[in-house]
Amino acid sequence: MGRWEPDAPERLVLAALDLFTEQGYENTAVAQIAERAGLTKSTFFRHFRDKREVLFGGQEVLAEMLTSGIAGAPEQAGPLAAVEAALVAVSAGLTEERRAHGPQRLAVIAGNVELRERDALKMVGFSTAMAEALCRRGVPELEASVAAELGVLAFRRGYHRWLENGGDFAEVARRTLREVRAAVAGLEGGE
Template sequence: MPRWEPGARERLVVAAVDLFTEQGYDATTVAQIAERAGVTRSTFFRHFSDKREVLVAGQETLSHLLAEGIAEAPEGASPLEAVAAGLERASGAMGPMNRELGPRLKAAVAASAELQERDTLKSVGLATAMKAALAARGVPDATAHLAAEMGVLAFKRGYARWAEADRDDATGLAPHALAALEDLRAATTTLG
């Protein structure tokens, strides 16, 4: 087994999600994940501190892209327009592998309380990054917090729609995330 074979991180994510889906999170070991991915246990630990961290692979990059898109939104953009710019930027980093893993990852998370907890922490991290980027644009705290939470919800809803959409739909994640954000914006007008 080559020590530094390219694509190890991606193979580890796919192997982990496959095993979580096939036999459950609790029954899956790091050794099994590494073996399925064709790498050593030490390679696994170079990429992840433990098996639940596989769930948040790419979270740091995603948070950075969301914040970067918000920061680069046109001057005068509303908070939700800035969030939309963040969603567009982050969506560009999501490729076919992300789309294919979506339904399986969702099932694995639904079947494990530990993964549900980690998924919640991931959402908090994404919201925190967006809120900070909005605050840096001068958006008041309560508005920044609400817009960031709506951004996370829009991303999740858009991702779910994208993952479940017809595979012939090559439009990417962005239109789904932006449509979800618009749905949420419209829903706020009915809150009273």
């Protein structure tokens, strides 16, 4: 098994997604995932806390990227420019490998209400991470919350677009955030 070890998480993810798709998330046990991947249960648990973690692993890393993107934005950047920097920073975590799994992962989540709940809280986590990072830059709390919500909206839309069309996530996210900002301007202009 030793020589396969570097690939273990990837093999477990592929095996899990296939099983979730074939027989449903609820009906899949960790032992089956490990077996399908040709690995042991203890290898599974070395990489993932539980089967849900296969779908949501890496959340802390992405949140941390968002946070450092905001912290590292130029001092004179306004809140939305800092949010843009966050989305650009997070693109480092959105690899081709992740994109390859993306559609199957989304389909599994969409088919299970518990997973949709988990996913919703993940987005709340991203929003909170960005809002807190903005507050640390001196942005007033409500403006920080609004900017973070707009950032999460751009993140979600950009993510779907990126899964569909590929390309560099940073570029896709920048474009999506520009569109979100235009929509915001349209909203207030329209009344």
